[in-house]
Amino acid sequence: MNAKDTENEGQGIHVGVLDTLGDPIDSFKQDYNFESAHDDYLDHAERDPIGHGRDVLSTISMLAHEAHFSTFQAINKDEDDTRVYGGNRAKTAQAIADAVEAGVDLINISAGIPHECGGHCILGREARMAAEIDNLCIVAATGNQDNETVEREGVNCPALVDSVIGVGGYVPFCSADIDRSKQSNQWWLENGNIIGPLCGQTGDCCSNEDCKTNRREIPWKGNVSFHNTAPDVLAPVIDVNGPSLSEITCQTGTSFAAPIISSLLIRMLGGIDRTPSTEEIQNAIRLTGDQIDESDLIKMNEAAARDYLS
Numbered sequence: 265m266n267a268k269d270t271e272n273e274g275q276g277i278h279v280g281v282l283d284t285l286g287d288p289i290d291s292f293k294q295d296y297n298f299e300s301a302h303d304d305y306l307d308h309a310e311r312d313p314i315g316h317g318r319d320v321l322s323t324i325s326m327l328a329h330e331a332h333f334s335t336f337q338a339i340n341k342d343e344d345d346t347r348v349y350g351g352n353r354a355k356t357a358q359a360i361a362d363a364v365e366a367g368v369d370l371i372n373i374s375a376g377i378p379h380e381c382g383g384h385c386i387l388g389r390e391a392r393m394a395a396e397i398d399n400l401c402i403v404a405a406t407g408n409q410d411n412e413t414v415e416r417e418g419v420n421c422p423a424l425v426d427s428v429i430g431v432g433g434y435v436p437f438c439s440a441d442i443d444r445s446k447q448s449n450q451w452w453l454e455n456g457n458i459i460g461p462l463c464g465q466t467g468d469c470c471s472n473e474d475c476k477t478n479r480r481e482i483p484w485k486g487n488v489s490f491h492n493t494a495p496d497v498l499a500p501v502i503d504v505n506g507p508s509l510s511e512i513t514c515q516t517g518t519s520f521a522a523p524i525i526s527s528l529l530i531r532m533l534g535g536i537d538r539t540p541s542t543e544e545i546q547n548a549i550r551l552t553g554d555q556i557d558e559s560d561l562i563k564m565n566e567a568a569a570r571d572y573l574s
Contacts, residue, residue, distance in 0.1 A: 274527075278366075303337040334366055336363055369400075371402050395542045402422065433487055
């Protein structure tokens, strides 16, 4: 990793995205400082069967656009095309090993496999070795629970592995008394169990008030149960896009929380003058994070984490 100034946006950092995205089209490669594609883990030849990998990569690049990227297409779509899963444990583990061989500094895994293995399957072992021996920073989504009426699943593998940075989700609601309009700078959403207004992340929707006065950060209802392990950190679960703040579409899930943490880490790692261990990075997140409003769990404080490592 090359050290840069504290405003670094990923310059000198090589990022692996282990997801549904295979070899992107040429224009996509140019837009995202593309390094290499690894797409021999799945039987099908589609570049990105559901667009999930593209969205994850876009989120990371938006916040850390100077980084360089490689893709590892080891994640498939499920039978009803609505969720992604880790596919074959051995092939997903091989993708992690190949990421180490490709020299990536950080890999984002916005997917997982049910936790029955306890982190001791081939995938869990490979993730542990990559993080602890090869010093690969692995950021993984903890998983989503679609049906709240059934027994809740635990954190997925590899996010449940101790040396992997597991990312759960929270929702930043906004209670400011502002009319629904483009001028409010709030996000107005009606998406399943998330109904706006939400914090638009601009910091200026409440002209004469501190944003914290009206913001309520609560754990996302779609999180899996954290009975088998607690996530290292939470991040917003909302992937927002659209022509304006009042005309937007969104996706929700820890798939979109993980790349936010990856982006912040990429920026942080590019802005310090040494290469920290994965354990140091985890400690920086855990010890400097800010508690969200309605939970003992934390969100990442990028500046404080960088100071801790520096």
